[in-house]
Structure formats: C-alpha cells, structure tokens
C-alpha cells in the first residue's frame with residue numbers, strides 16, 4: 001500500500017486528526033441531543049464500541065443547551081453538527097464542543113460563517129467543511145437550480161463532480177481568506193465511484209485532513225459494500241484521516257465495521273480476537289457455519305486479547321490457509337483436530353469441537369497474559385494432518401505407499 005498522504009493536523013479535544021495521527025473512527029448519535037440521558041447513553045455505547053469521536057446534531061437551542069451535560073459525561077470528544085442556524089454553532093462553541101461540522105452552503109450569509117470561524121479560532125476548535133451530493137444542487141434559488149440542473153448533461157457523474165469541487169473550493173476560500181486553516185474536508189456521495197474520484201482529486205489539490213464517508217449508504221446489508229468499496233479503496237491509496245461509515249441502523253455497526261476495515265488494512269492494531277474461517281466446500285464433513293457462528297460469538301464476548309483463531313472445514317487446504325493462527329481447528333469426518341501455535345493439542349468428536357476450541361483459546365490467552373506465549377507469532381507453522389490417518393497416527397496398510 002502507498003504511504004498515507006501527510007495532511008495538516010488538527011486537534012479534536014484530545015484526539016489528533018491528520019498528519020501522522022492514526023485514522024480516527026467517528027460515528028453519530030441517532031437520537032435527539034436534548035434527550036440528555038439517552039444521548040449520553042448512546043455516546044458512551046459508541047465510545048465503548050470503539051468510536052474515537054462522536055457527532056451529535058444540534059438543530060435547536062434545546063440541543064445546544066443539552067450539550068454541556070453531554071460533554072461532561074462523554075468519554076470521547078464531541079462534534080456538533082450544524083445545519084442552517086449559525087447561532088447553533090456559536091452556542092455549541094460556547095458550551096465547549098470539540099469540533100463543529102458546518103455546511104456553509106446551508107448558511108448562505110458569509111458574515112455568519114465568519115462569526116463561526118472567529119469563535120472557533122478563538123477557542124482552537126476545528127471545523128469540518130462538508131459538501132454532500134444531496135445538497136449540492138441549489139434548492140432555494142429556482143433560476144440557479146434550473147441552470148445547475150441543465151448543466152448536468154453528458155456524464156452525470158463528471159458534471160456532479162465538477163459542481164461539488166467548485167462549491168467545495170468556494171467554501172474553502174472563505175476559510176482561507178479568514179486565515180483559518182483548522183479545517184477538515186468532506187465531499188460525500190451515495191455513489192462509491194464519485195466518492196473515490198472526489199476525494200482522490202481533493203487530496204491532490206489540498207493538504208487539509210479528509211473525513212471519508214459515503215452518505216445515505218443504506219442498511220448494513222447493502223451499505224457495507226457501498227461504504228467499504230469507497231473507503232477501502234481510498235485508505236488503501238493512503239487517502240483519509242478520519243472515517244464515518246453511515247448505516248440506516250444502530251450506529252454501533254458503523255463503528256464495528258470501521259474498526260474492522262482499519263484493522264484489515266493494517267491501519268489500526270487489533271485489540272480483540274481475529275477469526276479466520278474457510279468458506280466450506282464439498283469436502284466438508286461437519287456443520288461448519290454453525291460452528292463458525294458460535295466461535296465468533298463466544299470469542300468476541302469471552303476473550304480479551306487479539307488472538308488469531310482459525311476454523312477450517314478440512315485438513316486438505318486448511319493448514320496452509322490458517323498459517324500464523326494461534327489456535328486452529330480442522331474439522332473432518334465427525335471430529336476436529338485442534339492446534340495451538342502449531343502444536344497438536346486435541347482430537348475431539350464434533351459435539352465437543354466448540355467447547356474444546358474455547359478451552360484452548362482461554363488456556364492460550366492465559367499463557368499470553370502470564371508472559372509464557374506471544375501473540376502474532378507469524379512464524380507458527382501448521383503441518384497438515386494426514387486425512388487418512390487413524391486416531392493413533394498410523395496409516396491403514398492399503399494406503400501405505402500411495
């Protein structure tokens with residue numbers, strides 16, 4: 001993977017964003033901020049799931065009034081999402097919020113934007129300047145809207161990109177002219193191809209940190225593919241300083257998937273167990289899917305170390321494919337063979353596979369905690385067991401010399 005592009009760094013409370021800081025995971029509460037207790041619960045739940053920063057919407061004065069309580073109880077920095085009312089931004093800044101998300105396209109009076117910039121400057125608070133595909137075409141001025149829509153001829157994607165870039169550059173100029181550079185940029189679309197092209201182009205033209213996201217991605221079942229296609233491509237190309245995956249579902253899923261994406265790309269170290277599992281094929285002789293589901297659920301809730309666990313359907317390709325795993329099980333012919341860092345530990349009947357594997361995972365994790373074993377021992381080699389061997393290791397006479 002190419003190295004990450006070096007951007008300017010801003011501070012969101014105690015979280016560094018951009019520069020050489022790790023990619024920051026963000027999410028947003030789905031309830032009302034003025035429902036203080038529920039909002040605090042949601043913020044804390046997202047922080048526990050792994051969000052580094054949480055955004056809350058503040059459309060009304062009662063929301064910014066609630067902000068002080070949310071800020072006092074939040075374990076992570078809070079971003080206030082402001083649309084339309086610049087006064088909400090000023091109130092949120094006054095309340096001590098750590099970052100403002102502003103869409104200057106929705107606050108058309110430049111003097112108002114400058115007031116927000118001045119307040120942020122005074123307190124050292126960064127601002128995300130974001131354009132979204134949905135808000136890019138003019139809505140209030142009918143003539144301008146007609147002109148902009150009529151320009152969307154030929155390649156819709158190319159025209160839309162052009163307008164998004166123009167608007168974004170126009171917004172950024174407001175901040176540059178105010179000599180305020182603590183900004184983070186976003187340029188979201190529901191189309192992953194537009195997201196990839198838009199951010200790639202912005203990254204070539206600016207050194208402001210980038211907030212990546214696919215807007216209105218849908219439920220996790222489909223939004224996951226849409227989001228990972230775009231964000232994964234950008235991150236793999238070294239672009240992006242913070243991510244928000246957005247689903248029409250509990251935002252905890254956003255955080256979990258963002259974490260997994262960053263871990264898969266080596267942009268974040270794992271803190272929880274990693275599961276490798278084969279997809280199953282015609283060689284399978286046990287109910288692998290049920291086993292994988294149960295192993296995943298159990299290790300996620302019971303093991304607190306990033307051990308690598310492999311569940312393989314057979315001994316044919318399994319050993320090669322789970323090379324480097326700490327605890328591995330190979331199923332076959334109604335039984336499972338368990339290895340711990342390359343050493344064969346147990347051969348158990350199918351109905352004991354789950355429990356025996358968990359026993360070995362716990363025992364291994366305990367040894368790691370006592371300093372008797374090391375995690376991520378990539379040199380662990382697992383030799384394939386002979387699929388035709390008897391339980392005692394001997395090979396039937398009629399297959400000797402095959």
Ligand code: SF4
Nearest residue numbers: 278280281313314318
């Ligand atoms: S590990 Fe075995 S059962 Fe699983 S997909 Fe590979 S060959 Fe098939």
